[in-house]
Amino acid sequence: MLVAAAVCPCPPLLVPEVAAGAAPELDSARAACLDAVGVLTASRPDLLVVVGPADGRTAGVHPAGAHGSFRGFGVALDVTLGGPDPAPRAEPLPDSLAIGAWLLDRARWAGAPVEGLAVDGRGPAEECVRAGQELAARADRVALLVMGDGSACRTLKAPGYLDERAEAFDARATEALGSADLAALDALDETLAYELKVAGRTPWQLLSGAARGAGLGARLLYEDAPYGVGYTVAVWS
Numbered sequence: 001m002l003v004a005a006a007v008c009p010c011p012p013l014l015v016p017e018v019a020a021g022a023a024p025e026l027d028s029a030r031a032a033c034l035d036a037v038g039v040l041t042a043s044r045p046d047l048l049v050v051v052g053p054a055d056g057r058t059a060g061v062h063p064a065g066a067h068g069s070f071r072g073f074g075v076a077l078d079v080t081l082g083g084p085d086p087a088p089r090a091e092p093l094p095d096s097l098a099i100g101a102w103l104l105d106r107a108r109w110a111g112a113p114v115e116g117l118a119v120d121g122r123g124p125a126e127e128c129v130r131a132g133q134e135l136a137a138r139a140d141r142v143a144l145l146v147m148g149d150g151s152a153c154r155t156l157k158a159p160g161y162l163d164e165r166a167e168a169f170d171a172r173a174t175e176a177l178g179s180a181d182l183a184a185l186d187a188l189d190e191t192l193a194y195e196l197k198v199a200g201r202t203p204w205q206l207l208s209g210a211a212r213g214a215g216l217g218a219r220l221l222y223e224d225a226p227y228g229v230g231y232t233v234a235v236w237s
Contacts, residue, residue: 052096068098132209148200150230158228
């Protein structure tokens with residue numbers, strides 16, 4: 001059963017070494033993410049799963065010890081999911097899971113075993129919900145670190161340029177994430193999310209499935225759109 005979840009954005013700029021001189025601009029987001037991971041630690045799970053969009057790579061499970069890197073962003077920084085011991089022959093982590101691994105390392109995670117799950121950004125809502133239900137049934141106490149951004153179309157300088165529908169979509173998603181509104185998460189429009197370049201839609205709907213019957217409440221820790229991309233941090237417990 002799901003006992004806790006942390007919802008965090010997954011821009012590479014969350015890593016200070018990647019952001020370089022712009023790092024202070026996301027200090028509040030980083031602090032909120034670390035606070036959210038602290039809620040996961042306090043929940044004492046038997047299993048922690050880091051869930052994020054597949055970033056164009058094959059979706060699927062990434063075992064503890066899978067390797068991630070920020071060298072593609074010009075930074076000689078590597079991470080290992082769930083601890084220092086590398087997993088032989090494991091596929092490299094997609095960026096979203098690498099950022100999740102970086103957060104856990106920054107928070108000095110030393111709790112339950114950790115796995116990663118990269119989900120297809122085009123997956124239908126019902127499949128996401130079903131996958132979440134299956135994930136929550138894997139242990140008596142399951143926690144999720146859910147990585148995903150909102151729309152990338154909030155301003156003229158955003159990666160997806162300005163789309164006037166973006167702000168309203170992000171507002172609905174943020175309200176749902178900040179109140180554990182499962183029905184509202186399930187109802188997020190798949191086509192609109194794709195057009196607005198929303199990376200978090202499928203991870204959020206997987207969270208909705210995992211939370212079925214868990215009776216969790218939620219708290220919003222952070223919401224903003226720096227660089228024209230919607231970022232939300234919330235905790236469910």
